[in-house]
Amino acid sequence: MQLNRILGIALAAPALAFSLVAAAQTLRIGAINPYSGPLALYGDEVARGYQVAVDEKNAKGGVLGRKVELIRGDAGNPQQGIAAVDQLVTRDKVDLFIGTYISAVSNAASDAAQRYGKIYWDTNALAADLTERALPNFIRVGPYAPTFAEMSVRTIAELIAPALGKETRDLSLWVEHEDSIYGKSIGDAQKKLLEARGVKALTQGAHNFRAADLTDVVLRTKRANPDVWVITGYVPDINLLLKTAREQGLKPPVILTVGTGDTQETLDALGAEFLEGVMVVSYPRPDISDQFGPGASAYLANYRKTYNRDPIAPQSLTAYTGMKILLETVEAAGSTEVDKVRAAAARLDKPFNSYPSGAGVKFDDKFQNARPGVTVIQWQGGKQITVFPEQARAAGVALKNTPRKQ
Amino acid sequence: MDNVLHILVVGLLVGGIYGLVAIGLNLIFGVIRIVNFAHGELVMLGMYGAYLCYVTLGLDPYLSVLLVVPAMFVVGVVVHRLILQPLHAESSMQIFATFGLLILFQNVVLALTRGEGYSVPSKLAGLTIAVGDIRVTVSRLVIFAAVTLAAIALHLFLQRTLIGKSIRAVTQDRQAAQLMGINVERTFVITFGIGSALAGLAGVLLAPIYTLAPGIGGNFVLAAFAVVVLGGLGSVAGAYFGGLIVGLVEAFAGFYIDPELKQAIWFLIFLAVLVIRPTGLFGQVGAEEIGFREQG
Numbered sequence: 001m002q003l004n005r006i007l008g009i010a011l012a013a014p015a016l017a018f019s020l021v022a023a024a025q026t027l028r029i030g031a032i033n034p035y036s037g038p039l040a041l042y043g044d045e046v047a048r049g050y051q052v053a054v055d056e057k058n059a060k061g062g063v064l065g066r067k068v069e070l071i072r073g074d075a076g077n078p079q080q081g082i083a084a085v086d087q088l089v090t091r092d093k094v095d096l097f098i099g100t101y102i103s104a105v106s107n108a109a110s111d112a113a114q115r116y117g118k119i120y121w122d123t124n125a126l127a128a129d130l131t132e133r134a135l136p137n138f139i140r141v142g143p144y145a146p147t148f149a150e151m152s153v154r155t156i157a158e159l160i161a162p163a164l165g166k167e168t169r170d171l172s173l174w175v176e177h178e179d180s181i182y183g184k185s186i187g188d189a190q191k192k193l194l195e196a197r198g199v200k201a202l203t204q205g206a207h208n209f210r211a212a213d214l215t216d217v218v219l220r221t222k223r224a225n226p227d228v229w230v231i232t233g234y235v236p237d238i239n240l241l242l243k244t245a246r247e248q249g250l251k252p253p254v255i256l257t258v259g260t261g262d263t264q265e266t267l268d269a270l271g272a273e274f275l276e277g278v279m280v281v282s283y284p285r286p287d288i289s290d291q292f293g294p295g296a297s298a299y300l301a302n303y304r305k306t307y308n309r310d311p312i313a314p315q316s317l318t319a320y321t322g323m324k325i326l327l328e329t330v331e332a333a334g335s336t337e338v339d340k341v342r343a344a345a346a347r348l349d350k351p352f353n354s355y356p357s358g359a360g361v362k363f364d365d366k367f368q369n370a371r372p373g374v375t376v377i378q379w380q381g382g383k384q385i386t387v388f389p390e391q392a393r394a395a396g397v398a399l400k401n402t403p404r405k406q
Numbered sequence: 407m408d409n410v411l412h413i414l415v416v417g418l419l420v421g422g423i424y425g426l427v428a429i430g431l432n433l434i435f436g437v438i439r440i441v442n443f444a445h446g447e448l449v450m451l452g453m454y455g456a457y458l459c460y461v462t463l464g465l466d467p468y469l470s471v472l473l474v475v476p477a478m479f480v481v482g483v484v485v486h487r488l489i490l491q492p493l494h495a496e497s498s499m500q501i502f503a504t505f506g507l508l509i510l511f512q513n514v515v516l517a518l519t520r521g522e523g524y525s526v527p528s529k530l531a532g533l534t535i536a537v538g539d540i541r542v543t544v545s546r547l548v549i550f551a552a553v554t555l556a557a558i559a560l561h562l563f564l565q566r567t568l569i570g571k572s573i574r575a576v577t578q579d580r581q582a583a584q585l586m587g588i589n590v591e592r593t594f595v596i597t598f599g600i601g602s603a604l605a606g607l608a609g610v611l612l613a614p615i616y617t618l619a620p621g622i623g624g625n626f627v628l629a630a631f632a633v634v635v636l637g638g639l640g641s642v643a644g645a646y647f648g649g650l651i652v653g654l655v656e657a658f659a660g661f662y663i664d665p666e667l668k669q670a671i672w673f674l675i676f677l678a679v680l681v682i683r684p685t686g687l688f689g690q691v692g693a694e695e696i697g698f699r700e701q702g
Contacts, residue, residue, distance in 0.1 A: 038621055041521045179666050206666040210625045213420040213653075216660030216668070219412070235523050239617040247534050247543045265523035269617050 027066040027336070029054070029326075030073050030088035032099035032109045037076035043101045045312045046124055047072060049319030050098060052302050057327050064331060075100075078108035085112035095336040096121065098326060101315070103127035103182070110138045119341050123322025124315055126259075128185055131368040137338045139345055141322045141361065143283070143372035145182065149189035151374040152230060152258050152281045157197060159376070159388050160228055160254050160279075163402045169198030174226040174252070176217060176241070178233040179206040186232045186258060201226075209237040214244050222250040232258040239269040246274055253403030256281065262377050262384050263313055272382030277401030283314040284357045284375040285386055292392035293317075293373065295356040318373065321357040342367070358392060378402075412540045413661050414654070419542065421653020422550035423612065427626040428633035429556055429645040430604030436640020437577045437597045440490065440500050444507035445630065446623025448602050452478055452609020453618050454515055457526050467528050467613050468548065474610045475603050482602025486595050494591070508623075515620040523617040531614035549611045556604060557646040564642065573597055577640050629669075632676045638689025648687065651675075 031050055033043035047070070054068045062068050071092050073084030081100075088094045096119040100106035103125040110120035110130070114137045122130065122140040126148070131140050157168040164171070173194060177187030184206065191204050203224050207217050218241065221229060229245075229252040231238055238261045245251075255278045260266070262280040284293060286300035299320055303311055311317065325348075330336055333344035345363055352360040352371050360371035376388035380400045386392045387399060431445045442448075452474055459470035485507065493499045531545035564570035575583040576593045584590050608626075616622060633652050637644025652672050660668040679686065 036516075038516060038521045038619065040516070044520075206664075208666065208669065211665070211669075212423060212625050212629065213416075213656065213660075214665070215416045215420070216413075216657060216665045219409075219416070219661055220665070223409075236617045236619060236622070239523070239525075240615075243615070247532070248541050249534075249536075265525070265617060268525040268527075269523075271527075 025066060026069045027063050027330070028069050028071055028092060028094040030071050030085070030092065030094035030097045032073045032075050032081060032084055032088075032097055032105060033101050034076040034105070035072055035074040039076060039101060042313055042315055043074075043076075045316045046099075046101050046319040048303070048307060048311075049316030049321075050123075050323045052299065052306055052316075053320045053323035053327065055306065056302060056324075063327050064334065068327065073097075073109075075105045075109060076102070078104050081105040081107075081109035082112040085109050085116070089113075089116045089118065094118070096326075096330075096341070098123060098323060100125045103130060106130055107133075110135055113137055117338055119336065119338055121322070121326045123319045123326075127181065131366040134366050136342070139342070139363065139367040141325050141359075141369045141372070142318050143374045144368060145185045146189050147372050147374050148232075148258050148281055149186045149193060151376065152186075152190055152256060153193040153197070155256065155279065155281060155376050155388050156194070156228060156230070159399070160256070160402070163399055164227060164253055166227070168194075169200065171199060171228060172201035172224070172226045173199060173228050173230060174203050174205065174221045174224055176205045176207065176221065176229065176231045176233075178209040178237055180209070182259075183209075183232045190230060190232075190258075207233075207237065207241075209234045211237070211240075214240050215248065217241065218244045218248045218250050221245075221252075222248060226252050228252060228254045228256060230256045230258065231261070233260070235260050235263065235265050239266055242266070242270050242274070242278075246270070251404060251406055254279065255404070258282075262379075267379075267382060272379070275379035276381070277399075277404050278379045279387070279402075280377050280379075280384070281374065282377065283318045284373045284392070285314045285377060285384060286311060286317050287384075287394065288358060288375060288386050288392045289394050292353055292375075292389070293356045293358040294354065296358075299356045318357050318359075321355045321359055321373065324355065325359075325361055353391065409661075413657050415540055415542060416661075417654035417657030418650055419546040419550055419653070420657055421650035422546065422553045423608075423649075424626065424629045424633050424652050425646050425649025426549055426553040426556065426608040426611065427605070428630040428637070428649050429553065429560065429642065430601035430608070431627070431630050432634045432637065432640060432642070432645040433560070433604070434598060434601040435634055437573055438490075438594050439497060440504060442601070443501065443504040443627075444485075444511060445504075445601075445605055446625075446627030447508050447511035448478065448482070448605035448623070449609040449612065449626060450515065450618075450620065450623035451481065451511060452606035453526070453613040453616070453622065454519075454524075454609075455606065456610040456613040457524050457618055460526050466530065467526050467610050468530060471607065471610050475606050478606025478609075479599045479603035481606075482599040483595055485602070486598035490598065491591060491594070494594075512620045512623075519620065521620065523619055525617055526613040528614040545611070545614050552607065552611055553646065553649065556607065557642050560600075560604075561642045569593070569596060629672075632672060634686075636676055636679050636686055638686030641686070641688040644686055644688035651687075 073088045075081040075084040097113045098121045106125035113120040123142040126145045128145045161168045177183035258281045262282045329344050333340040348361040350360045354360045357373035359373035362370050375392050377384040378387045434442045455474035456467040456470045459465040533544045535542050572588045572593050633648040637648025655672045656668045659671040
């Protein structure tokens with residue numbers, strides 16, 4: 001027993017010393033995301049975006065003279081988020097955290113990180129209340145739910161209304177959303193913003209994203225006969241709604257989905273012909289012009305070189321951009337301490353279109369970036385083509401099938 | 407009036423979906439007295455079976471029924487033989503085991519697909535038949551026809567064949583059936599196989615409608631449990647008509663009240679049935695107690 005313990009200490013001591021030295025040399029960033037479970041596809045994709053930014057930085061000598069290392073912490077729910085933070089701090093000695101594809105995980109994990117006095121830098125979580133908490137270690141550099149709501153309303157006013165030859169206030173709209181906090185917060189914000197623009201004919205509808213049937217939603221929408229059908233949801237319910245619309249002959253002049261509807265999963269489910277002209281408010285895609293997102297094409301090239309494929313989802317560009325801004329901020333702060341990073345972040349002031357996703361940076365008093373990048377794509381010939389904002393649009397791109405053929 | 411008729415049709419067709427998922431669940435529930443929590447996952451496996459047939463063999467899902475349904479029968483037999491049968495003395499352990507299967511199946515599929523949503527295209531499924539304003543898709547008509555045929559076939563099977571009679575005997579009184587020389591364990595294996603095959607049938611026929619995800623079974627199975635209780639434990643007619651009732655309630659509540667509230671409304675009805683008529687609409691009085699008696 002005694003011998004075992006001595007042996008154990010003798011063996012562990014050099015390993016411990018080595019890991020302490022290594023920890024001093026490298027800047028370790030814990031990346032909290034779902035890497036297993038139903039959302040792993042997107043968690044992985046977000047982490048790939050981080051990794052590309054880290055690799056680029058390391059090729060240029062790292063940050064503060066230290067090599068940057070990304071360490072993954074797998075979390076698909078809040079409990080796992082807390083456990084992952086515990087483990088990354090105690091075992092892996094990370095200096096700060098980045099995340100997160102799921103808002104609920106971000107919420108719990110950032111809270112846990114606060115207890116360890118570590119920065120939680122969020123790039124991809126959308127729930128508005130994350131920054132409302134005013135947690136001292138929490139900084140969100142990416143878009144959040146209100147950003148999507150605002151962009152969808154701008155799209156309706158500045159792109160869709162002119163295409164339909166109507167004033168915004170004369171449009172009739174159906175604002176549909178899934179009924180959890182995610183969809184509801186976006187739907188409520190859309191309604192408020194649209195009514196502020198004078199829209200009168202507006203109906204708000206909600207559905208459960210796991211419902212086995214959504215024919216009722218489609219028939220209610222059909223009865224209202226809107227000019228624009230705005231849908232916020234997840235992949236399965238958006239696909240089911242669009243399929244049911246096709247079957248039930250619901251043909252609004254414009255369909256605008258928010259948050260998703262721009263992936264291969266939707267193309268597989270609906271086909272290019274039906275999707276032609278459908279618009280999607282989502283994360284900026286790497287095909288945006290370099291004028292809109294400086295460095296977007298370089299990112300795409302690096303991603304392809306590293307992973308031998310195109311990005312699975314656009315979230316990785318937003319993640320990449322968020323990591324880039326984090327590393328710049330740490331460099332400016334000269335430290336990873338919460339107060340210093342916060343102070344450095346508060347000093348950032350870059351206009352829109354400064355970063356690869358088209359984002360700028362200017363944090364408000366709750367440390368929500370007021371200039372995140374969000375864009376709108378339109379399905380054209382089975383491809384996702386960025387059409388809005390105007391500067392993001394590549395040369396020669398025009399709207400297609402708007403209004404939709406009846 | 408047109409609307410009412412349209413919603414009626416929509417509701418019946420949705421009811422077909424619930425009925426089809428519930429019918430296998432009810433068989434297992436009624437005969438083996440296992441609350442099969444993995445039933446939704448068996449449906450999910452059927453869906454991915456259809457996807458596999460499409461990707462590897464290029465089969466239309468309606469043709470892959472011929473492969474997937476027998477395969478799911480085998481899956482059911484194996485699961486019962488290897489996992490549930492050894493636990494037959496402990497009913498509550500069997501229920502935990504089905505819960506374990508739920509997690510296992512979901513995660514295996516998840517590991518294989520990384521959670522990417524798949525679609526199973528079928529030229530036939532997307533076709534729409536329009537009568538006036540009422541539009542009906544082939545995919546849903548097929549499901550309605552399938553659940554009707556399955557209910558009739560299962561009824562005849564239980565009434566007319568020797569195996570069917572042994573299943574009914576076991577349903578009514580396990581011990582008496584055993585005393586009469588019926589091989590109860592074999593009856594259970596066959597029943598679980600048939601239940602799984604029916605889940606597989608549901609999965610294949612549902613595949614063209616939905617975007618496949620490892621957790622999709624849960625979308626149907628909650629309703630299916632309600633159908634089983636509403637219709638009556640172990641009753642084929644109960645699962646069939648219970649499904650239709652839930653579908654109709656859902657369609658009318660969704661269209662005329664609010665899509666957000668439809669589930670709440672049929673759960674209210676479900677609770678009311680539990681209070682007023684615990685045996686369900688078609689259930690045999692006392693059937694729900696047999697399980698407890700045997701446990702005790």
